[in-house]
Amino acid sequence: MSGDTLLHVQNLSKRFGGVVAVNDCSLTVRKGTITGLIGPNGSGKTTVFNMITGFVRPDDGAIRFNDDTIAGRTPGAIYRMGIGRTFQMARVFTRLTALENLLVPVRRTGVSGFLRGFRGVGQAERARDMLNQLGIGHMAEEPVGRLSYGQRRLVELGTVMMVNPKLVLLDEPAAGVHPRVVDGLARYIRSLNETGVSFLVVEHDLNFVMDICHDLVVLDRGRHIAQGPPAEVRAQQSVIDAYLGD
Amino acid sequence: MTGSRPGWAKLRGCVVALAFCLAFPTLFPGSGVLNIALLTLMYVALASSWNILGGFAGYISLGVSAFFGIGAYSMGLILEHLIHMSGGYGPFALVPLAGLIAAVVAIPLGWVALRTRHAVFATATIAIMFVFQLLATNLSGITGGSAGLGYPVPTWTGDFYDKPFYYAMLVVAVVGVIIAWMVRRSGVGLGLLAIRDDEDKAEAIGVPTWSYKLVAFVLSAFVAGMVGAVYGYYTTYIYPQFVIDPLISIGAALMAFLGGSGTLVGPVLGALILEPAQLELGFHVNGQIYLILYGAVFLFVILLMPRGIVPSVGALIDSRRARRRGAPLAAPPPTQQPPTAEAVAR
Numbered sequence: 001m002s003g004d005t006l007l008h009v010q011n012l013s014k015r016f017g018g019v020v021a022v023n024d025c026s027l028t029v030r031k032g033t034i035t036g037l038i039g040p041n042g043s044g045k046t047t048v049f050n051m052i053t054g055f056v057r058p059d060d061g062a063i064r065f066n067d068d069t070i071a072g073r074t075p076g077a078i079y080r081m082g083i084g085r086t087f088q089m090a091r092v093f094t095r096l097t098a099l100e101n102l103l104v105p106v107r108r109t110g111v112s113g114f115l116r117g118f119r120g121v122g123q124a125e126r127a128r129d130m131l132n133q134l135g136i137g138h139m140a141e142e143p144v145g146r147l148s149y150g151q152r153r154l155v156e157l158g159t160v161m162m163v164n165p166k167l168v169l170l171d172e173p174a175a176g177v178h179p180r181v182v183d184g185l186a187r188y189i190r191s192l193n194e195t196g197v198s199f200l201v202v203e204h205d206l207n208f209v210m211d212i213c214h215d216l217v218v219l220d221r222g223r224h225i226a227q228g229p230p231a232e233v234r235a236q237q238s239v240i241d242a243y244l245g246d
Numbered sequence: 247m248t249g250s251r252p253g254w255a256k257l258r259g260c261v262v263a264l265a266f267c268l269a270f271p272t273l274f275p276g277s278g279v280l281n282i283a284l285l286t287l288m289y290v291a292l293a294s295s296w297n298i299l300g301g302f303a304g305y306i307s308l309g310v311s312a313f314f315g316i317g318a319y320s321m322g323l324i325l326e327h328l329i330h331m332s333g334g335y336g337p338f339a340l341v342p343l344a345g346l347i348a349a350v351v352a353i354p355l356g357w358v359a360l361r362t363r364h365a366v367f368a369t370a371t372i373a374i375m376f377v378f379q380l381l382a383t384n385l386s387g388i389t390g391g392s393a394g395l396g397y398p399v400p401t402w403t404g405d406f407y408d409k410p411f412y413y414a415m416l417v418v419a420v421v422g423v424i425i426a427w428m429v430r431r432s433g434v435g436l437g438l439l440a441i442r443d444d445e446d447k448a449e450a451i452g453v454p455t456w457s458y459k460l461v462a463f464v465l466s467a468f469v470a471g472m473v474g475a476v477y478g479y480y481t482t483y484i485y486p487q488f489v490i491d492p493l494i495s496i497g498a499a500l501m502a503f504l505g506g507s508g509t510l511v512g513p514v515l516g517a518l519i520l521e522p523a524q525l526e527l528g529f530h531v532n533g534q535i536y537l538i539l540y541g542a543v544f545l546f547v548i549l550l551m552p553r554g555i556v557p558s559v560g561a562l563i564d565s566r567r568a569r570r571r572g573a574p575l576a577a578p579p580p581t582q583q584p585p586t587a588e589a590v591a592r
Contacts, residue, residue: 053450075450085450093443095508096436104440105451106433118436159451 012061023222036209039219084160085169094145102127150181280408291422292498293513295469299462301507304442309371315490317471318478320347333398348471356463382486422469506554
């Protein structure tokens with residue numbers, strides 16, 4: 001693993017019964033970059049995400065994050081290592097308020113952590129700031145179940161950012177979101193990236209991907225077929241074939 | 247300050263309610279009324295303790311009476327075999343110890359049962375309850391078996407008899423509500439509420455779900471154990487089928503559902519409505535007719551008020567306010583502003 005590599009996925013494979021979801025897939029995410037993971041439907045993108053974040057155990061292959069092996073660890077342990085993720089369908093705690101959602105991952109230890117109210121751990125102000133920056137500060141005390149889908153996506157992203165992750169995996173962040181929110185989201189991701197947070201983004205909206213990504217990885221039928229700068233990858237014949245058919 | 251008004255209003259409400267509870271035996275000195283009040287407080291404590299796991303985390307336990315029974319038997323056995331006390335105020339000092347024993351027993355039980363979820367967890371807790379009922383019945387050399395276990399008989403008599411037990415139960419009920427309140431406002435409580443909504447997601451963002459659930463299970467057992475100890479001393483004689491009784495578990499859960507599980511006031515309200523109604527019905531109509539009442543309340547809650555009284559009334563008030571303002575309940579789409587790196591770094 002070279003010095004500027006943050007995440008290194010090597011020869012990853014996963015089979016569900018007779019279906020090979022991911023087949024000998026390798027990819028890298030360099031520190032401080034936004035890497036796009038694209039491919040036709042069913043090419044194994046979300047399965048790769050699930051394996052990186054511990055939701056699915058790989059059958060074969062290795063995943064290294066900052067020189068630590070992460071395959072086989074629980075999702076919580078991987079999260080604490082500094083890998084946050086959002087889901088294809090926004091997963092938020094609908095009966096909690098937006099502010100409470102952001103406070104859920106804040107760690108509290110010992111008896112004092114138990115006795116002190118969760119709003120008094122010094123993180124509530126930071127959570128409010130985060131919601132303001134996401135443009136939903138006025139919804140801080142609203143149950144998330146009342147928010148629109150796009151707003152829920154923002155709450156989900158804010159929750160991930162509360163623990164200062166080094167790498168964030170975004171699974172189709174622009175899907176089903178109002179175009180205006182998508183623009184804000186792209187700016188927010190770039191802004192976070194400027195502070196040193198790296199991203200691995202699965203997205204079908206190629207304009208969005210081309211706009212924000214420094215690197216692209218293309219999967220087809222569970223196997224990676226290309227990795228490199230967007231302009232180069234887009235021009236490769238194997239990528240055109242994967243999207244348009246051989 | 248405007249922001250602190252709701253907090254002060256709640257505090258004032260609590261003080262008034264507590265003052266009323268303290269004055270109750272003076273206001274209504276009749277033994278029958280005090281007996282109903284005592285048993286209502288018992289269910290206030292049980293429903294609040296059930297709510298810590300069942301309401302906050304959504305883990306429906308039907309085994310509360312196992313810990314109620316463990317508390318009752320612990321205190322009875324300590325008085326019988328370890329500390330020989332005559333009836334009086336002394337045995338009340340053992341109530342926290344009985345709760346502690348129930349809590350310690352709950353640790354290994356929760357360790358196993360909390361590996362399951364949903365209906366399987368509910369079934370596991372029912373199984374735990376029946377195992378303890380069987381143990382209490384069959385370990386007759388220790389527990390007295392089906393012949394029961396006696397407590398020292400209190401020295402006070404007549405109309406005064408219920409008063410010490412009423413106040414003891416009031417203390418336990420207040421402790422139960424305070425524990426539930428402390429859990430709700432803590433990080434553990436927030437974690438439990440997150441578990442209720444999406445346990446896998448909570449785990450994925452670093453919430454120690456299993457430990458939080460175990461803490462809730464043990465705290466719930468602690469309160470139930472104390473309630474059982476006071477009840478055991480009150481009745482002076484306990485039998486397995488009456489203190490490790492599935493109807494106690496069902497009653498506690500039902501009261502929490504009726505009032506609004508997951509809220510602090512809901513279980514208290516549910517107990518205040520259902521227990522006096524059940525006792526009155528049993529007294530005036532028929533001993534077992536309350537079981538029909540339980541069924542009717544279950545149907546009522548499921549069909550008309552699945553979230554319980556407190557959340558349903560709260561939602562109704564919210565929607566009326568919103569309609570009066572002419573504003574939709576859901577927020578308008580956000581106006582996105584590009585966030586700044588400084589804000590993110592902060």
